[in-house]
Amino acid sequence: MRLKPLVVTVVLAAAVSYYVYTPLPAAIQEPWKLMMVDAAFRSAMHLAMVKSWLGLDHYIPTVRQSIEDFEKIMQTGSNGGVIPGVKVSDITFAGVPVRVYEPPAGGEGHLRRGLMFFHGGGWALGSGKTGTYDTITRMVSDELNAVVATVDYRMYPEVQFPEPYLDCLAAAKHFLSSEVLAKYAIDPERVAVSGDSAGGNLAAAVAQEISTDDSMSVKFSVQALVYPVLQALDFHTPSYVQNQHMAILSRPLMVLFWLQYLSADPSLRWQVTANNHSALRHSAITPELRSRLDWTALLPQEFKQNHKPVVVEDGSHAILKKVPGFLDTRAAPLLAEAEVLAKCPRAYILTGEYDVLRDDGLMYARRLRDAGVSVTSDHYEDGFHGCFNLIAWPMDFEIGRRTVRNYINWLQNNL
Numbered sequence: 001m002r003l004k005p006l007v008v009t010v011v012l013a014a015a016v017s018y019y020v021y022t023p024l025p026a027a028i029q030e031p032w033k034l035m036m037v038d039a040a041f042r043s044a045m046h047l048a049m050v051k052s053w054l055g056l057d058h059y060i061p062t063v064r065q066s067i068e069d070f071e072k073i074m075q076t077g078s079n080g081g082v083i084p085g086v087k088v089s090d091i092t093f094a095g096v097p098v099r100v101y102e103p104p105a106g107g108e109g110h111l112r113r114g115l116m117f118f119h120g121g122g123w124a125l126g127s128g129k130t131g132t133y134d135t136i137t138r139m140v141s142d143e144l145n146a147v148v149a150t151v152d153y154r155m156y157p158e159v160q161f162p163e164p165y166l167d168c169l170a171a172a173k174h175f176l177s178s179e180v181l182a183k184y185a186i187d188p189e190r191v192a193v194s195g196d197s198a199g200g201n202l203a204a205a206v207a208q209e210i211s212t213d214d215s216m217s218v219k220f221s222v223q224a225l226v227y228p229v230l231q232a233l234d235f236h237t238p239s240y241v242q243n244q245h246m247a248i249l250s251r252p253l254m255v256l257f258w259l260q261y262l263s264a265d266p267s268l269r270w271q272v273t274a275n276n277h278s279a280l281r282h283s284a285i286t287p288e289l290r291s292r293l294d295w296t297a298l299l300p301q302e303f304k305q306n307h308k309p310v311v312v313e314d315g316s317h318a319i320l321k322k323v324p325g326f327l328d329t330r331a332a333p334l335l336a337e338a339e340v341l342a343k344c345p346r347a348y349i350l351t352g353e354y355d356v357l358r359d360d361g362l363m364y365a366r367r368l369r370d371a372g373v374s375v376t377s378d379h380y381e382d383g384f385h386g387c388f389n390l391i392a393w394p395m396d397f398e399i400g401r402r403t404v405r406n407y408i409n410w411l412q413n414n415l
């Protein structure tokens with residue numbers, strides 16, 4: 001009789017550890033903590049998928065709710081990173097919801113820096129107002145004496161490409177207008193655009209558009225991209241292959257985010273994962289366009305290792321016709337021509353070794369440099385996707401604090 005609870009406990013413990021345990025590269029520090037974070041995120045995704053199979057709800061609102069609940073628990077354990085003196089207002093820029101942070105110092109007579117930030121979350125999740133985004137943004141505003149605006153652009157499933165991009169662009173143009181710069185006492189020569197992950201994608205795309213728009217008298221002076229998403233034609237870059245099963249952001253999840261963003265049928269995921277959408281024959285991809293994401297030429301040898309490019313001969317001709325977003329530089333800024341890149345602002349690009357998006361960032365750094373733009377490539381040998389946000393108890397990582405510190409230091413010296 002006494003044996004039964006024991007057996008149940010052992011079986012349960014085994015089931016939980018099986019669910020939680022994810023093999024991680026040896027370079028990852030605090031691996032058990034990362035496994036817990038990953039298991040929490042995975043269980044939120046699984047719960048949401050089950051609810052959507054049962055026809056109860058679309059899965060995204062469920063995941064959003066789980067994240068919100070989790071953040072409430074976390075906030076009870078910390079002070080939320082509130083910095084006294086930073087004034088926060090929730091308003092709109094050109095109809096797009098933004099949160100503006102104004103630093104305590106300055107204003108009177110002397111101008112301050114400006115920074116616009118787009119949050120990550122696969123163009124489907126997250127908000128600039130929540131969790132560590134709010135914490136990091138307060139730090140940036142306080143330490144850099146910067147007026148920071150975080151943008152809550154609309155997302156999937158409510159809207160798809162190009163709407164999130166257009167929201168960000170509209171907010172950015174408003175921020176750079178002379179009225180708004182004057183109102184907040186921002187120095188027009190010192191305005192940054194920044195974002196992480198899908199937000200880094202939006203920041204890179206918006207920076208390209210503003211840089212080449214002759215009607216804009218004030219442009220961004222720097223761009224700070226934290227493990228940005230930059231292309232969807234090659235899911236076999238060495239980093240996509242090496243990290244395809246990695247915690248937090250696996251290749252299947254990134255492919256899913258892309259298909260959702262570009263309004264593509266989710267059933268295309270196998271074709272797209274196989275690079276069948278970017279096949280050599282029957283394709284709208286010229287050799288010159290292909291060279292813009294040719295990692296065999298753009299990556300340093302240490303990242304190429306023994307990886308072989310996957311370029312399919314035939315593939316599926318129909319996909320690029322059906323999903324033009326794959327070739328649109330507003331969705332995939334890495335595909336922009338060199339003439340556009342040459343006009344882009346000085347860049348900071350953060351990448352992590354254990355991130356499927358590592359090579360997107362490294363290739364963009366190389367292409368910007370080739371176009372004559374000054375680039376700081378800040379690569380972390382023990383970095384993984386999402387680490388930039390993991391700075392608050394109980395999900396605080398040393399790598400998280402280190403990346404945020406270096407990001408702020410770079411802005412301190414370059415903005």
Ligand SMILES: *[C@@H]1O[C@H](CO)[C@@H](O)[C@H](O)[C@H]1NC(C)=O
Pocket residue numbers: 270271274276312313314315316
């Ligand atoms: C990719 O395209 C080839 C034809 O070139 C086809 O034989 C193969 O089944 C496709 N792969 C997937 C995963 O659909």
